[in-house]
Amino acid sequence: MALLKIVIPAVCLGHACPLLTGVILVACFTRRDRQSVEKQLQQILSPEEIVTLSVRSAFDLLLSALDLPRGSEVLFVPGITIPAMVQLVELHGLQPVGVDPLSPQQMLPSQLEPFVTTQTRVVIISHLFGTIHKAGHLIREAKDLGLLVVEDCAQSFLGAMPANRRSLAAPWPMGFRGHESADVCLSSFGNIKTLTALGGGLARIKDPKVRAEMQELQSTWPTRRTSHRLFTVLGASFFKQFCLTPCLYGLVETLCATLGLDFDGLIVSSVRGFGKLEYIRQQPSLALLECLLRRLREQHMACFEDSSLQSSVAKRRRVAKVVVERLSEEGIDCLTYGDGSNAWWLLPILSTNPKNMAKDLLSYGFDATNTSTQLQRVASIATCKSAATRPSDGKDSLEEQEEKHKPQGTKGRIGEMTKQKRYKLEGLEARQY
């Protein structure tokens, strides 16, 4: 079986509305006081949170502050993430190690201990595909094993319900910013994220010493220039219009197919931000801080749990419900794991022939892709110390399943991930991200 991602139509890139674009553009040119914006942000955020240019910037700061011995292992759970996170680990002289998902339906192992060695120092639990994984037991276990727990919530920012509507029945009425017990939680406001600010990251760090070191180091970084912000906003606006203009989109797609160019790769590289390390190591511009402030004040616009409002996620959920039901009537499995708080920013489905299915779906007007150019398997995979302790629910690993179900001549997702390109951060072209 291989994964195929259907992007729920018109929502994935639909956050950068014209009004927001206008506000950001005005913000780029208006003179304001950075300190007062920072103060307003602090009032909204918890004292444990710091604002960064991106999740990657926050992660880089964290690894610098931790200053772990060379060769220490950083365990990615599941062993699937964006290449830049892995590269940052390597850049700090550490060894990234991934834990393969047990099956497409079970992304997290039931135990960590079998994958932990004497070198393991940090475990990164990533909530992928817009879901929130049930990770409480793994976080507790990791803490018992003396590991630092980082939750990568880049794909799962969950707006808080408005104060007067908060219902304790909702799983995350205050919004999901990682589990309380995790040491570090990272949330992203990058391009195509729920409630995007076209950039920005939030890091909640428990240890005051580590947090202070991160803040101190960040203060030595240059501030991102307003002109960069301007290009980001104009680029995103243009891109949104491009995606929402079917004839233009279709024309470029056909052109790419005729010329043998990778259209999916082009789309992915267009939404991925800066790739160079020097761009990651910057403080957010004032215009970005203002946009983030506005986004955080309007969190209910994306609140997962607030179906009474016209939140973007509530709308997506309604569309996803119909699509998932209809696909299951046709015998097609969708990955609907997690704790039910699914943001549906994409809809991963299982197929034995992803290429053909993507073609079919495209012809029916779905934005579907069978390539996985952003999320990739971590190259070095942790081996379970003992088969007896292997957390098994009777299901095969993702790779074994892939092998079993792979029809002749079909290249699945895992096959592509294994052959991942080894990018280098330094000097990397932005378009590779």
Ligand SMILES: Cc1ncc(COP(=O)(O)O)c(C=O)c1O
């Ligand atoms: C799982 C995961 N981690 C980290 C990141 C990086 O986030 P940012 O773009 O804010 O650096 C992303 C971005 O797509 C992501 O999907």
